[in-house]
Amino acid sequence: DTEVTQTPKHLVMGMTNKKSLKCEQHMGHRAMYWYKQKAKKPPELMFVYSYEKLSINESVPSRFSPECPNSSLLNLHLHALQPEDSALYLCASSQEGPVGEQYFGPGTRLTVT
Amino acid sequence: ILNVEQSPQSLHVQEGDSTNFTCSFPSSNFYALHWYRWETAKSPEALFVMTLNGDEKKKGRISATLNTKEGYSYLYIKGSQPEDSATYLCAPFSGNTGKLIFGQGTTLQVKP
Numbered sequence: 478d479t480e481v482t483q484t485p486k487h488l489v490m491g492m493t494n495k496k497s498l499k500c501e502q503h504m505g506h507r508a509m510y511w512y513k514q515k516a517k518k519p520p521e522l523m524f525v526y527s528y529e530k531l532s533i534n535e536s537v538p539s540r541f542s543p544e545c546p547n548s549s550l551l552n553l554h555l556h557a558l559q560p561e562d563s564a565l566y567l568c569a570s571s572q573e574g575p576v577g578e579q580y581f582g583p584g585t586r587l588t589v590t
Numbered sequence: 591i592l593n594v595e596q597s598p599q600s601l602h603v604q605e606g607d608s609t610n611f612t613c614s615f616p617s618s619n620f621y622a623l624h625w626y627r628w629e630t631a632k633s634p635e636a637l638f639v640m641t642l643n644g645d646e647k648k649k650g651r652i653s654a655t656l657n658t659k660e661g662y663s664y665l666y667i668k669g670s671q672p673e674d675s676a677t678y679l680c681a682p683f684s685g686n687t688g689k690l691i692f693g694q695g696t697t698l699q700v701k702p
Binding site: 532569579584 | 690
């Protein structure tokens with residue numbers, strides 16, 4: 478199974494809502510990632526988890542809160558988002574290290590109203 | 591900051607044409623270079639991961655070369671097909687930060 482799944486596919490939320498994005502992989506990968514992608518731009522790294530511990534936080538605002546409950550799951554908790562946070566949120570996983578190719582999920586299209 | 595440049599930004603070719611694009615990156619502290627293909631409405635998909643200077647990798651009609659001394663990689667597509675239409679992203683692995691740094695991508699459109 479080389480699939481990374483993400484739910485939901487689409488999410489519309491108001492600025493006062495709290496929601497969560499979910500990501501799952503069963504490839505035994507110990508590195509998991511959250512990326513944000515805006516139109517016509519490359520994916521922009523937000524967070525990296527390595528062996529279930531947060532290893533990279535790209536100075537992301539605290540209204541985004543990642544969580545890695547176990548080696549297969551990655552969540553992104555959203556609270557008090559702004560309209561400019563509307564984007565495609567991609568999850569990926571890989572083997573650790575520089576040669577681990579990343580497997581991406583289909584993404585969650587988030588719209589903040 | 592690792593500066594990754596891809597050219598051209600976009601490319602339109604006819605079916606059957608061969609094409610190539612470039613990824614340039616700082617050559618110091620090199621670890622690996624990744625190439626990804628991103629088709630519309632799909633997830634980015636890894637094409638190649640390259641580590642050695644002079645390395646050449648091939649997958650079907652797509653191949654890539656790597657020059658770590660001068661800091662560039664070429665991606666070639668032989669006999670382009672409409673299904674090759676996608677954005678091609680290169681991403682060197684930054685040893686300083688421990689993460690991939692994605693270029694802006696080259697968007698290829700192949701007309702039947």
